Amino acid sequence: MDAEQLRxxxxxxxxxxxxxxxxxxxFPVLSQVQPGYLHNLIPDSAPHHPESLQNVLDGYIDIQEKILPGVTHWQSPNYFAYYPSNSSVAGFLGEMLSAGLNIVGFSWITSPAATELEMIVLDWLAKLLKLPEDFLSSGQGGGVIQGTASEAVLVVLLAARDKALKRVGKNSLEKLVVYASDQTHSALQKACQIGGIHPQNFRVLKTDSSTNYSLSPDSLAEAISRDLTIGLIPFFLCATVGTTSSTAVDPLLALGNIAKSNGMWFHVDAAYAGSACICPEYRQYIDGVEEADSFNMNAHKWFLTNFDCSALWVKDRNTLIQSLSTNPEFLKNKASQANMVVDYKDWQIPLGRRFRSLKLWMVLRLYGLENLQGYIRNHIQLAKHFEGLVAQDLRFEVVTPRIFSLVCFRLLPPHNDEDHGNKLNHKLLDDINSTGKIFISHTVLSGKYILRFAVGAPLTEWRHVNAAWEVMQDKASALLARLSIE
Amino acid sequence: MDAEQLRxxxxxxxxxxxxxxxxxxxFPVLSQVQPGYLHNLIPDSAPHHPESLQNVLDGYIDIQEKILPGVTHWQSPNYFAYYPSNSSVAGFLGEMLSAGLNIVGFSWITSPAATELEMIVLDWLAKLLKLPEDFLSSGQGGGVIQGTASEAVLVVLLAARDKALKRVGKNSLEKLVVYASDQTHSALQKACQIGGIHPQNFRVLKTDSSTNYSLSPDSLAEAISRDLTIGLIPFFLCATVGTTSSTAVDPLLALGNIAKSNGMWFHVDAAYAGSACICPEYRQYIDGVEEADSFNMNAHKWFLTNFDCSALWVKDRNTLIQSLSTNPEFLKNKASQANMVVDYKDWQIPLGRRFRSLKLWMVLRLYGLENLQGYIRNHIQLAKHFEGLVAQDLRFEVVTPRIFSLVCFRLLPPHNDEDHGNKLNHKLLDDINSTGKIFISHTVLSGKYILRFAVGAPLTEWRHVNAAWEVMQDKASALLARLSIE
Structure with a gap:
């Protein structure tokens, strides 16, 4: 590490x-390489002698020629797949500074600023979202940056599991039951697998278009009551605000009341849509969050903070700590022993952690609430515009009502042949993505293959949305023309 | 994201x-701030209007005045605490590039280069470590970058658990037993908590100075045999090469044979010392790794790769995948469905993942095996030198034989009063660290409070080690003088 060489x-x-x-x-948005492409471009083993910096860096030949063709460009303005993963000047600078300091902030003492800044900026963000005061660090709760929403739901599931087992006895693990809708992110299923929840005790409650794929409180209440009758123990409910497939919004207040009256932990996953809730007109979608024990949104999705930065708040931090703490001699120190500080190692799966609050701090300061709201609203406007374009083309349909910046749509199957419709849309997706001009992804709702157009890349403008729609129309026309000949 | 603003x-x-x-x-190596220091330096809420870049960045006043005083400087040449966390020019550049591209590489398709480069550089590193061929990606095994050693041991514990439950029936979770020495990192205990291993089935086998705190195969064999007698199911053994407290080396071959003959998963944690094994003269310490099912070393500790980058290899990748995969519709794609590619999301806890192989690739290329070996050897020489300095001062003792770059030592208690000795060394540690000149940490071995001097920061030179020893001698003299007056 030579400072001048670094510079x-x-x-x-x-x-x-x-x-x-x-x-x-x-660049083609979706990488067009074939599996194994890199194998022949890179030597079989590491060099014995150092390569000159010149070699690797000047002209960046290797990166240009070998790596970039294999990159799917999440930051492209023509990226509309999955959900966005935002990069920004502020987010990038924060990531650089964090890599420069390269501290490992597992305990307060290992860099007090890392812990304290994280507490402060998560309080900031909680206030922007108008979360209940119980989630602030001044009380029994607080926020923490996890790597991903998967880790967030895992740690709260573990906290809830151990809290429940404390009550009902630790040999009752196989009686514990988890509830969520069939639209819930697969991260919950994975968390259940990891935490040893009996696979038969994971209740995936069916949703359909009658509720726009949101979880019905009645179906939850029924499932809980059935389980109680046969001696099982309901302990965890995960609701979603902005599901991955279609941005469905579960009714938090009604669901939360049911969870509460059954002594269950209530987790709210707003990984994607949480960002929108800094705008007063979208805040309503998390009404009822007062009932939640934990709330999660990914600042790395749609909030200009480079990956990874998943914000999790809990009302009772001690439940996390009781489930996840270890206290080895070699990490003991005065501040921790005196209980004067937060040691985030006990709020997460790993021990080590990066200084991730820097980038969120920079994003909040350099953009301010005002610009961040404008940023969200602009993307939602773009999605609304796209929704309008789709609606005007009678060959297509918008499948679910657009709420945020995702539009779910499909090419209508000729002659109402649904089986054919699925193949048709799957083919259309491949045709669109193999142009390299845009990248979109898909889902399946009620057995129908659906195309997803998610606006949210920082560089996306009106012209990109319009051009994307043209690509889709062209490919649809070509596909339908081929079909009519065949 | 404006490219020129970014530039x-x-x-x-x-x-x-x-x-x-x-x-x-x-800077003081160990931050000297008091708990809560930042609270009064930073506003209570995020700004409504954006702050000018000028404000936050020019002169970096806030970072200089508010953040840096709260940083514990892991990259300081005077940092000798815990284990090192290396930063380097190559590692930093790789981290920058990864933050710049800001992709989320959960599946091959989301950036083929991220997956393929990771497979290739982990093969490179496996070859430098002369790991058995079974760990290479060309067979049934392969390497993966985890965030930390905690995540590495967790994922293999889960794989082992689920493999065992498949054999003995999924209702037998409470019969499964884990084995490790009392020197094993607390990450294993945490992994057991997470995975629902019955707390009474975590066998912490005692070690002492007679084996230099390494795990005795006899004590393992006895424990297994006792457990089998009472109908329990031994399923997981974790051995360590270079324990956190004192760099003890467990005898892999003998332990591995026992694990194998009992059908157990054998994991080797070489988080710290693994790096040294790229030198032929230290490779012996992982002899027996042929018996292991999984092997882990942290490139972010002592291998010039910025945090986080923990390399894990397994012999049978399918065990990981069976335990950790989910397959939601919205992530399905041709390459994955056709089983033509690796999707690392199924080898780890989170879904999303950064492009971390870039930094490891840059480190291996820019430094080459030659320089990396020189780097390790230099630190070990420095530690050896420090060991010599301690040995020459009869007021001190070196407590365990130095193997790598950690020296465990203490101030001898006057009149052989061990209770007093512990307080004395605790006090000495505080006195040393509160100078801000160096930062060291401690452990306890056989009831004795021990000081740890871990060489490994990239900037550390002979002069820093000599100066550190002077600080320690001075503080010891002052402390002993105070005691003789009292």
Whole structure:
């Protein structure tokens, strides 16, 4: 680590990255390489002698020629797949600073600023979202940055599990039951597998278009009552605000009341849509969060904070700590022993942790609430515009009502042949993505294959949305023409 | 995200970070702030209007004045605590590039280069470590980058648990037993808590100075046999090469044979010492790794790769996948469905993942095996030198034989009063660390409070080790003088 060597080469890297953003529209959005492409481009083993910095960095030949063709460009303005993963100037600078300091902030003492800044900015964000005061660090609760929403739901599931087992006896693990809708992210299923929840005790409650794929409180109440009758123990409910498939919004208040009256932990996953709730007009979608024990949103999705940064709040931090703490001698220190500080190692799965609050702090300061609201609203406007374009083309249908910045749509199957419709849309997706011009993804709702158009990349403008729709129309026309000939 | 704004500000950030490294010796190594220090320095809520970049970045006043005093400087040449967490030019550049591309590489398709480069560089590293071929990606095994060793041991514990439950029936969770020595990292205890292993079935086998705190195969064999007698099911053994307290090395071959003959999963945690095994003269310490099912080393500790980058290899990747995969519709794609590719989401806890192989690739290329070996050897020489200094001062003793770059030592208690000795060394640790000149940490071995001097920061030179020893001698003299007056 030579400071001048760092300076010289990092400046080159800055230019490389800035140039990348300038030319990002020239790349196919979805990488078009074949599996195994890199194997023949890179030697079989590490070099014995060092390569010169010149070699690897100047001109960045290897990165340009070998790596970039295999990159799917999440930051492209033509990226509309899955959900976005935002990069920004502020987020990038925060990530750089964090990598520069390269601390490992498992305990307060290992860098007090890392812990304290995290507490403060998560309080900031909680206030922007108008979360109940119980989630602030001044009381029994608090926020923590997890890597991903998967880790967030896992740690609260474990906290809830151990809290329940304390009550009902630790040999009752196989009686514990988890509830969620069939639209809930697969991360919950994975958390259940990890936490040893009996696979038969994971209640995946069916949803359909009658509730726009949101979880019906009646179906929850029924399931709980059935389980209680046969001696099982309901202990965890996960509701979603903005499901992955279609941005469905579960009714938090009604669900929360049921959870509460049954002594269950109530977790709210707003990984994607949480960001929108900093706008007063979208805050209603998390009404009822007062009933929740934990709430999660991913700042790395749609909040300009580079991956990874998943914000989790809990009302009772001690439940997390009781489930996840260890206290080995070699980590003991005065501040921790005196209980004067937060040691985030006990709020998460790993021991080590990066200084991730820096980037969220920079995002909040450099953009301010005002710009962040404008940013969200602009994407929602773009999605609304796209929804309008789809609605005007009678060959297509918008499948679920658009709420945030995702539009679910499909090409209507000729002659109402649904089986054929699924193949048709699957083919259309492949045709669209293999152009490299845009990247969209899909889902299945009530057996129907659906195309997803998720607006949210920071560089996306009106012209990109319009051009994307043209690509889709062209590919649909070509596909339908081929079909009519066949 | 404006490319020119990024360029301008990221150049400033580069200079800030390069200047930080130039002046790093001016900071107290261990932050000297009091709990809650930041609360009064930062507003209570996020700004409504954006702050100008000028404000936050030019001169970096806030970072200089508010954040840096709360940083414990892991990259300082005077940092000798815990284990090192290396930063390097190559590691930093890789981290920058990863943050710049900001992809989320959960499946192959989301950036083929991220998956394929990871497979290739982990094969490279496996070859440098002369790991058995079974760990390479060309067979049934392969490597994966986890965030931390905690996550590595968790995922293999889960794989082992589910493999065992498949054999003995899924209602037998409470019969499964885990074995490790009392020197094993607390991450294993945490993994057991998470995975629902019955707390009474976690066998913490006692070690002592007679084996230099390594796990005795006899004590393992006895424990297994006792458990089998009472109908329990031994399923997981964790051995350590380079324990956290004292770099003890468990005898892999003998332990592995016992694990194998009992059908158990055998995991080797070489989080710290694994790096040294790229040198032929230290490779012997992982002899017997042929018997292991999984092997872990942290490239982010002592291998110049910025945090986080924990390398895990398994012999049978399907066990991981069977335990950790989910397959939601919205992530399905041709390459995955056709089983043509690796989707690392099924090898880890989170779904999303950063492009971490870039930094490891850059480290291996820019330094080459040659320089990396020199780097390790230099630190070990420095530790050996420090060991010599301690041995020459009869007021101190070296407590365990130094193997790698950690020296465990203590101030001898006057009049052989061990109780007093523990307080004395605890006091000495506080006195040393509160100078801010160096940072060391401690452990307890056989009831004795021990000081740990871990060499491994990239900037540490002979002069730093000598100066550190002077600080310790001075503080010891002062402490002993105070005692003789009292």
């Amino acid at each position: 010289e080469n990092a400046h080159k890297m800055v230019d490389f990255i800035a140039d990348y953003y300038k030319s990002i529209e020239n | 301008e500000n990221a150049h400033k950030m580069v200079d800030f970070i390069a200047d930080y490294y130039k002046s790093i010796e001016n």
